[in-house]
Structure formats: C-alpha cells, structure tokens
Amino acid sequence: MKPGPLLRLRGMIRKEWLQVVRDPSSIAIAFFLPLLLLLIFGYGVSLDATNIRMGLVIEQPDTASLSFAGGFEQSAYFAPVRLASIQEAEAALRASAIDGIVWLRHDFGADSLSAQSPPIGVLVNGVDANTARLIEGYVQGIWFGWLEQQAERAGRPLRSPVQLEQRIWFNPQVRSTDFLVPGILAVIMTLIGALLTALVIAREWERGTMESLLVTRISVNEILLGKLIPYFILGMGGLLLSLVMAHVLFHVPLRGSLWLLFAVSALFLWVALGMGFFISTVFRSQFVAALVAMISTFLPAFILSGFIFDIRSMPAFIQGVTYLIAARYYVAILQTLFLVGNVWSVILPNAAALTAMGLFFHGLVYRKTRKRLE
Amino acid sequence: MGPRLLALIVKEFLALFRDRKSRLAVIVPPILQLLIFGYAATFDLEHATLAIYNEDSGAFSRDLIGRFERSPAFEVVGYLRSEEEIKPLIDRKGALLVLRVGEQCSANVAQGESCAVQALIDGRNSNTAMLALNYVRSIITDFNEERIEQTTGTSLPARLAIRAWFNPNLESRWFIVPGIVALLAMIVTLVVTALSVAREREAGTFDQLLVTPLRPWEILIGKAMPGLIVGVGEASLIVAAAVYWFRVPLVGDLLTLYPALIIYVLSIIGIGLMISSFSATLQQALLGSFLFIVPAVTLSGFSTPIANMPDFMQALTYLDPMRYFLTIVRRVFLEGAGSEYFWNDLWPMSLIAVATLSLATWLFRHRMY
Amino acid sequence: MEHSTAVTDIPPQGEPQSPPVLVLDGVVKTFTVEKKRIVALDDVSCTVRPGMVTGLIGPDGAGKTTLMRLCAGLLAPDQGTLRALGLDAVAEPLAVQARIGYMPQRFGLYEDLSVRENLDLYADLQGVAATARPERYRQLLAMAGLEGFQGRLAGRLSGGMKQKLGLVCTLVRPPRLLLLDEPTVGVDPVSRRELWQIVYHLVEAEGMSVLLSTAYLDEAERCAEVVLIHGGRILGHDRPQAFSRQVDGRTWLVRAPALAKRALQRALSREPAVLDALILGTAVRVVSRDRRPPALSTLPAATEAEVAPVAPRFEDYFVATLKDETANGNNNHIALGTVNSRTNGGDVITVDNLVRRFGDFFAVDHVSFRVRPGEIFGLLGANGAGKTTTFRMLCGLLPITSGACTVAGMNLRTAAAAARARIGYMAQKFSLYGNLTVLQNLRFFSSAYGLRGARRRDQIDWALATFDLEPYAATESQDLPLGFKQRLALAVALMHEPEVLFLDEPTSGVDPLARREFWAQINSLADQGVTVLVTTHFMEEAEYCDRLVIMADGRVLAEGTPEEMKERHGGAQGREATMEDAFIGLLEAHQLTGATA
DSSP: OOHHHHHHHHHHHHHHHHHHHHOHHHHIIIIIHHHHHHHIIIIIOOOOOOSEEEEEEESSOOHHHHHHHHHHHHOSSEEEEEESOHHHHHHHHHTTSOSEEEEEOTTHHHHHHTTOOOEEEEEEEOSSHHHHHHHHHHHHHHHHHHHHHHHHHTTSOOOOSEEEEEEEESOTTOOHHHHHHHHHHHHHHHIIIIIIHHHHHHHHHHHTHHHHHHTSSOOHHHHHHHHHHHHHHHHHHHHHHHHHHHHHTTOOOOOSOHHHHHHHHHHHHHHHHHHHHHHHHHOOSHHHHHHHHIIIIIHHHHHTSSSSSOGGGSOHHHHHHHTTOHHHHHHHHHHHHHHTOOOHHHHHHHHHHHHHHHHHHHHHHHHHOOSSOO | OOHHHHHHHHHHHHHHHSSHHHHHHHHHHHHHHHHHHHHHOOOOOOSEEEEEEEOOOSHHHHHHHHHHHHOTTEEEEEEOSSGGGHHHHHHTTSOSEEEEEOTTHHHHHHTTOOEEEEEEEEOSSHHHHHHHHHHHHHHHHHHHHHHHHHHHOSOOSOEEEEEEESOTTOOHHHHHHHHHHHHHHHHHHHHHHHHHHHHHHHHTHHHHHHTSSOOHHHHHHHHHHHHHHHHHHHHHHHHHHHHHTSOOOOOSOHHHHHHHHHHHHHHHHHHHHHHHHHOSSHHHHHHHHHHHHHHHHHTTTSSSOGGGSOHHHHHHHTTOHHHHHHHHHHIIIIIOOOTTTSHHHHHHHHHHHHHHHHHHHHHHHHHOO | OOOOOOOOSSOOOOSOOOOOSEEEEEEEEEEEETTEEEEEEEEEEEEEOSSSEEEEEOOTTSSHHHHHHHHTTSSOOSEEEEEETTEETTTOHHHHHHHEEEEOSSOOOOTTSBHHHHHHHHHHHTTOOGGGHHHHHHHHHHHHTOGGGTTSBGGGSOHHHHHHHHHHHHTSSOOSEEEEESTTTTOOHHHHHHHHHHHHHHHHHHOOEEEEEESOGGGGGGSSEEEEEETTEEEEEEOHHHHHHTTTTOEEEEEOTTSOHHHHHHHHHHSTTEEEEEEETTEEEEEESSSSOOOOTTSOTTOOOEEEEOOOOHHHHHHHHHHHHHOOOOOOOOOOSSOOOTTOSSOSEEEEEEEEEETTEEEEEEEEEEEOTTOEEEEEEOTTSSHHHHHHHHTTSSOOSEEEEEETTBOTTTSOGGGGGGEEEEOSSOOSOTTSBHHHHHHHHHHHTTOOHHHHHHHHHHHHHHTTOGGGTTSBGGGSOHHHHHHHHHHHHHTTOOSEEEEESTTTTOOHHHHHHHHHHHHHHHHTTOEEEEEESOGGGGGGOSEEEEEETTEEEEEEOHHHHHHHHSOOOSSOOOHHHHHHHHHHHHHHHHHHO
C-alpha cells in the first residue's frame, strides 16, 4: 500500500472543502444563485398568454355581434373591454392600455344575415410577436366557434371539413415549468462547475498559494483531482437540492431513471469542471477568469443550450455554434429524461458528445498544467 | 464644471480605456452578446420538423398535406408508413410533430362528414409545442374556410380580417433586438461603475484620491461619468446595429428615447455605485453585479411576458428599472410612441433613479473610508 | 563583467568537503514580458555547501527569486545545469521537491484556514505519518512560539507570525536543503531575530543546509557564506567578512557637534572623495573612495569635525561596489518653488488620546504625540503595531473612535476639502494609476490639487525635471522601475507644495541605493521647512528622524530622539547600541509587563 498519494489527496480535498465552507462568495454561487434561478424560472417564467386585454368595439349591438362578443367573455384567455368607438380603441391600443381590438361595424349583424360575409376587424399590437401570434390563434378559435354556433342556429350545422385533434405529448397541459425547471439545472450545474472552479484556481495563483503547493511532492494529477472532487460533490449537492425543489415545489415529473439522471449529471459536471479548470489555467487572474467564464459558459448555457430558445429555430450558423456548447447536450438529455423517459437514442449520442468534450478539456488542462511557474 | 472635476473625469476615462484588458472587457462581450441574442433569441418557428403519416389516399388529404408542405414554418422530414414509427421518431427528436390523417379522410369529406386529422407534438419544449400547434391550427382554419365556401357555394356569415399593428409580419426579432439595447446598457453600465471603485480600492489609488482636495460628490460624479457615457454610447451603438444590421424599423423619435435612456442609465449607475461601496475587492463587485443582473433581466420581461408571472413576482418587477426602459425602447422603436405615451413607465423609472442615486451618495459618504 | 575585486567566484576552501547541496553551472534564464526579452540570470555558476546558512544577497530585481525557483524545480533554465542534493532539478523536479523545503517570498498560507489546518494540509502533502505528527507539531510550534494560536485563522496572525507559520509549514517534514526566499521582508525586528534563531537551530541541531535570500544587507553578517548577486550575475561568493575586508580602511565616522546631522550628511555627500554618507546617531558614517580619510572641504569654514576610522560592514562593500557601477548623477536635492514658512509657531500635528477600535480590537489605543514644524517625525513599529491606522486617521481616511488629532490645526476628516491641499501623501504600496502614463498621472493629480494654468504647467515641468522623469513621461507608470515609481509618487505628493508630508512605509521593497537617494530628498525637504511624518519598520531609517515614537499593540512605548531611544532602551551590548537593540529592548519590556499584567 502506498499511502502517499491518498494522503495528499485527502489533504487537498479537506483544504478545499474548508475554503468553500468559509468563503461566503462560493456559498453564494453554489447555493443562493441556484435557489434564486429555480424560484424565478419555476414560478416566474411562462410564455403563454392569459388575461389578454382585448378592446371590443361593437358599433351596433345586435344578436350577431353580441354573440360574437360573448365568445370573448367566456374565453379563459381574454379579459375583454367594451369601447365606444374605433377611435377610442385605437388610442387605447397606442397607449398600450389594451393588447388588441375586435371591431364589429354597424352593418355587421345585417350583413352577416344577408350572407355578405362582413369583415371582423382584428387589430393586435405586434410588438411582442410571440404574444401577438398567440392572440391571433385564440381569436381564430373564437371566430370558428361562433361560425359553428351560427350555422347550428340556422338549422344547417356546419361541418368543418378537417377536424383537428391535437395531442401534445409528454406535457399535455403545456406547463412551461415542466420544461424550464429541467433546463435550469444545466445553468446551475454550469454555474457551480465552471464559474466557481474558474475562480478558485485563479485565486491560488493570485494569492501565491500555488507556488507553495507546487513545491511540495504533490503531482499535477493530485492537485487537479483534489480540486475536482470537492467541487464535484458541491455540484452534485446543488443538483440534489434542485431535484428536490423540482419535485416538491414544482411537481415536475421524472419519467426516466433517477440513476441515469445522476450519471448524466455527473458526466456534465465533469465537463463543466474541465471548462472551469481550462479557463483558470489560461487566465491566472480571478477577475479575467470570472469574466471569461461568464461569457463563454454561463451566457451560452442560458441562451444557446435550447433551454429557453429552441435551437431548431436559430439561423444555421448559430446552430453550428451551439454544437460547441456542452450545456446543449445536457439540456437535451434532461428534457428527455424528465418528460419522456430513458430514450437511448437521445441519451447516447448526447452523452457521447459530452464525453468527447470532457476528454478534450481535461486533456488540455492536463497538458497545460505542469509543475512549473511558467 | 470645475477643472478639478474635468481632470477627474478625463482620468476615469483614461483608466478605463488605456488598459487593453478592460477595454476588451467593455467592448467585446456586448458585441458578442448582441450577435448571439440578436440571432439566437427568437420565438419564431422556422423549418419546424414535421413528419406526415397519411393513411388516406384521396385528393382531399393530398390537398391538405400540400398546405403543410408549402408552409415556411414547417419542413417535412419524412412520410411514415405505420403507426409504430411515430413514437420512436418523436422520442428521439426526429420530428417536432407528426401530422396523422385518418384512413377514411377523403371518403368522409365526400359524404359531408369531417376528416379527422391528428397533430402529435413533442411537448418537451412547451413553448415550441404551443407555437407549432398555433401554426397547424391556422393552416387548418384557412383550409377549412376555403373548403366551406367552395362546397356550400355561400360565403360565411363573417370573416376575420386580422392585422398586426407595429409588426405586421410578427417577427420576434423586432421584439428582441430593441430589448438588447436595454439589456446591454444595463450590463455595461453596471460593470463599469461597480468595478471602478473596487479596482481603485484594490490598487490602493482610492486613498490617494481621497487625500486630494476633491470633494466626495466630485468623486461620485467622476465615477458616474464613465458609466453614463459608456452606457449611453454602447446603447447608441446597439440602436444603430438594430436599425442597420438587423433591419428593425425605428418608427419613433430618437429625441424621445434619449432622455429615457439617460434616466435608465442613471438608475443603473446608482445601483452600480451601491454595489461598489459595499465591495472591497473586484471579485465581490463582480459577484454583486451578477447577483443583480440575473434577477433583473429575468424579471424585466425581456424574454417572457411579465403578465404571466405570479402576482408576487409581478410586484417585484416594479422595482426593476429594466422593466420600464424595456417597454419604452420597444414602443419607441416599433410604435413610434412619444413620451406622452410612456409617461407611466418614465416616472417610476425616474423615481428609481433618484432613489438609487441618493442611496448611493449616502452610502458613498458613509462607507467611503 | 570585469571586477577589480579579489572576491572569488569559487567558494572558500578550508574545511573537509562533503558534497555540495546545490550546484549551478552556466545557468541562463530569460523571460519575455510584453515582447521584451529580459535576462533574469546571465551565466550563473555557483556551489552551495552543506550544513551552513548561505545568504543570497542582492537588490530587488537582481534575480534572487528566479534563482530560488530554478533550484526548487519550479522553473527550467534556458541553458546550463542545476543539481540539487545530487539530483538534476530540470529532469527530476518531483524528486527534488520531495527532498527540499522551499518557502516562497509570499508564502502561500491559506488565510481562511487555521494554523492547525494549514499544518495538517502541508503534513498531508508532504506525507508525514499521522503517528509522527503530534510530536513534530509540538516541536515546530514551540520553536515558532505559535503554540497558543493553533485555532486562529492564518489571515488573522501578525506579519511576523505568518512568516514563522510559513516556515513551520515548510519544515513539517524536515528537508535536507531549505530554500528561503526573503523570509524576513516586512517582518519586525523581534520576529526577524526569532526567524534567524529558528534557522540557526535547524542548521546546528538538524544539520540542515539553508540558502536564504535577502535584500537586508545587515543580514549578510548572519550568514556563513554570502553570494552577492546583481543584475542577474554573481558578483562574489565568500564569507561576509571577506567582502567587508575589501573596503578595509575606507570607512569613517565623522562628528561635527556644531552642525545638525542632516546638514553634515549633505555636506559630506557633496565631497568628491566620499562614496556614501549615512546618518548614524548624531554622527555621519562615511565610505571614501580610497584609504585616505575624507577631506572636509564642503563643510562650512571653521566647523570643528572629528574623523575616526570604523570597522567596515558588508553594506559598505555593497554600496561601494554598486555605486561605482550605477555611476549615479541623480539630483538628491529637491528645491520647492516657495520656501515653506507658513507653519511657524505651534505644533503642526497633534494627536491626543487617539483611539480606533475594530469590534473589540483596539488597533490604536490612546496614542498621543506632537510634531513640530520642519521636523521629520517617525512612527516606528512592527506590522500590526497600529502605525498605518494612526496614519490613516491623521490623513482623514479613517474615522476616529475617540480622542482627537489635528494637522495644521484642522481635523482632516471634518475640515473642508480644500484643507487637504496642505498635505502631501505617499501610500505604503505604489498607488498611482498604473495604466496611466507618468505625464497623465502628473496632470491628473495637479488638477486634483487645484493647480491650473501656467502654474500647473510649471509644476509638472518641475516634477519631471527634479525627479529625472522626463525620459519616462510617456511610460505607463506600472512599467516604471521600482525606484522611479517611488520618485513619481513623491513628485505627486509634492507638486502642490504641501506644508506637511505623510509617508507610509515609503521605502519598503526598495533597494538600499534607492533608499539612500530617497532619504536625501526627504532631508532636503525638511530643511526647507516641510514637516514630515513617516512610518517605517526599517530600524536604520529611524536614524533620519528628528524624533520618533515606537509603537506596539496600538500603544506608544516610547517617544524621543533616536539617540535618547538608543541610550535608554538599547541595553548593555558591549558596543554602541543600535536602533534595533532599542526596539527589541522596548518590545521585550512591553511583553513582560503585558505578561505580568
């Protein structure tokens, strides 16, 4: 038995752990920020549109127009407001008091009876394109419902030639939480893995402790491993905390295997730690390392990983860039594991990509870190 | 402005821009972010992958499927032959959605019945799923409308004439890119101000500054100016990029935008100075900025509407200066709104600016040493 | 480089030889900094013998640290070979590191870990068996006097204790060869003496070989052998006495009771035959160019002066050799534009029962003293004695807990900002804007001090000319050589012609030659009526002061002239007491009363 390496490793790990426990800023990054992110994204973020303030201008209230307007009043999406004139409505739209206008002219009722097919003026504020598109869809739905109702009333029920039956798999209620919370895990793991480690190695250089470490009989492997293990544990702790919150607070289903989730997260954490190590090996100042880590790992994990913005909708060259972002692979696996299950055809290729990236970063770090000061 | 203050401001700029690293830190990240956000942050659906499983062989279903094949929102990636193929395809993300047309489709339609069409959508990204569903619905609605008119020979009792104001083609880039003005103005201003005092503290130059006859308010203004000028300058750059590179129409008047921009940047400077009076080291200042930026951006409505947040979070957004400026910049860009239209956003933001600046001044005086 | 000295490059022969612990042969090391190639070590060959302390002595930037790092296997040489304990340090750095102990200049103590935790870490890293630890810890902590502090965080130890802990961590597993890179820098005399005692103990009791680098020239005499290094080359390697012998007969002590010590020193340094003139007590110590006693032609006529030969020191050799080399023609005299006669009358600085508390810790504990106009007043003390805290309160940089202090009749913290125009301030470490050029710094600070128009231009020109900064006007101040950084800092502090000058540890980290030049400049300012308050932990610099206080644990232990201090507290040494003796004497008496109280 050779106790030397184990002893050295134990020493490093214990030291690193004490430093984590005593440094409020690493606690802030490892626990406070994940908590904040989970709460914000778990509760605060949804892209659906509800309570749409719709201005209704009905110039001639009669059965036809009132029944049409009734569709809005019964809808869960809309909070309709009756306005007296189109001028007033347009002013309100301009002042952002309402999100859209439905305008039924004075001849609407008469024309619809005489089958003149009068236009229903719909104006939406297009500034928020996403919301505007949702509004358009909802208005169409109300309109079609009204058409069917009118046809029924006229005694010749309207059969729409195509009847759409929609099935949203994996998330039938279309809860944003169910896809955002797994995604935010990737951001949290990046934060702990890359940002924190980028800081801690640079800190050793800045405070001059690296020189004292290097001159002991410790090897490069032992230094790296001694840093890797505590932050790995910290990262897995962050994961556990997030998982508990996802389950207890946000009721996100986990359809795949918990063990597989842990395994894949461990793999990603290993990659993220590699990126953190790499950044701090190249930049030996905490300040620069933190900036670089933020720009090259944290922001991409947010924007380019497919966590909020769907990668498939991005222009081709940005899609190309996303292949370089480790979080992209992890997000893909996470969303599948949580909402679908153990789909090997998704997990295997993404895990392979993660492994390749991990090997690349750790290999580079190993090559670049020598027991020399240069 | 006295020559002393002027010298201080000149010095602040030299200190910020002479150093290559800090020059890069101020200039490169915003440009990268602009490009990434400008291109990657989009809610439009283009070339969504669609697979078709048509069990029918009639003309009607072919006609319907043709609509999907021609739509720019979808890209048909395959035609399935059996039901068993559907699940694995969606599971492995081979297609975002599968359109399944029932066996008796054309026959049913010929008999005046309905043709059943199923849209099976991958809900892993619920937002994308909703978008895709909306596109499917609107294609089918249009199709239905035409068919009814054709077969019954009579026109419908009413038709929809939908127009979107301000953004007729509903491009989400028009929504996101002006938002980047608010986002980057905040990040740059905050980082520049929050770090400048911490940097001096760490270098020991702050003491040297304090023993000169410069007054605290002069030092405060000296520290605020680079943030103001860099923040406003960078915002202007992004406005230009939005107009000339991303081709977002600028309908409104820049003259109405700038006062709002300056108030916004001032409110951020107040926060930056507060962070900087609390932090003894650069790292603390950086972390402090980070801890402010993340929630401020998320709560601002930059990527997701505030109206959808739970009430307590909506209440929090009223404290976020970015929330107000974001609305203003978008409205000036696309609606051409004049200041009379965004007064409701301007006054709370001004209030925040006054509050943060006074608090910063107070903290600065009390924690300067 | 040709040298006329007889000091040998080969180690002195004599005692029976055991194999050397370090052999350097033709070692060349260069660095590339911002595309400029800097030669740190230029063809260095040297052998370090076992069982003794070898001193590596040279000014800052001489290449001491580079040499240490090469020996520890932390750098690889460009050319040449390096063997430590018979092992090739280039090929087998790990094997070397397993056998040697190395304490870097800034020893990497983890400040957020306790003394015990730091020890545990290094014991783990050095593979000390768990069973051997209690005994080894006990031994080491007793040696360093740290037994009572095991649970304290390293960051909360005093400077001297940190250094001792660093040394203890290096020794946790006894190495055969110990490399110490400037272990005594910034350490108070008491801790310095204790560090040396530990080193001697290691050599004598444990048979360790020690290579120790230092910029303190008085430490040369404590080494068995000295390697003198300058500009990346070895100028000599011998016993310290052999070096001093080179200037035998060229060192003198000049007394002129009628003349103030500063005036005497200035007069003597103008003498062409005088290489170096240094104030020592009331006399001036002189190194002449040859063995003739110095002529006194520059002294005012009819001044009675007495010249007596004194024993040479290592420092004399160092100054004599290097002054020859650097052939300086610097202007040591600073002429302020206007003669400062504004502060005649009462005391310029008054400090009454000044207290500063951080939590329940008294950093400054009822300190009182007064400074008269035109005086150089020193605050002497170890790191953590409360000097800098007192200093910062005087400058208005730190609020006062209780008591009062005034500068030129005002409290700078509450007085109008314009009052600060009457003081000049030079911080402990270089604290001008590093990424601004010399000229930009001067422009900014002149404006900040309210100079404008022609006067501002004149003062900037004056600063550039007086401090020889013209060639560097467009250089970023962070790239200046250390001595020039200091000149720039002084220029900034003086441009507005202050009445009072505050200097906080102005010479720490500056080599002996630059320090002499700096003090000559300060002396000339004092002669023009500027009041100078200076903090320092260099005991010999206290000699320049007219009066001083010695501080420890936030209290004033003694106040008086340097002579009074030495007389009262120097103790019986059988030789003339030095400032260091006085300091140690005072501190020991203080610790005794502290222990009994």
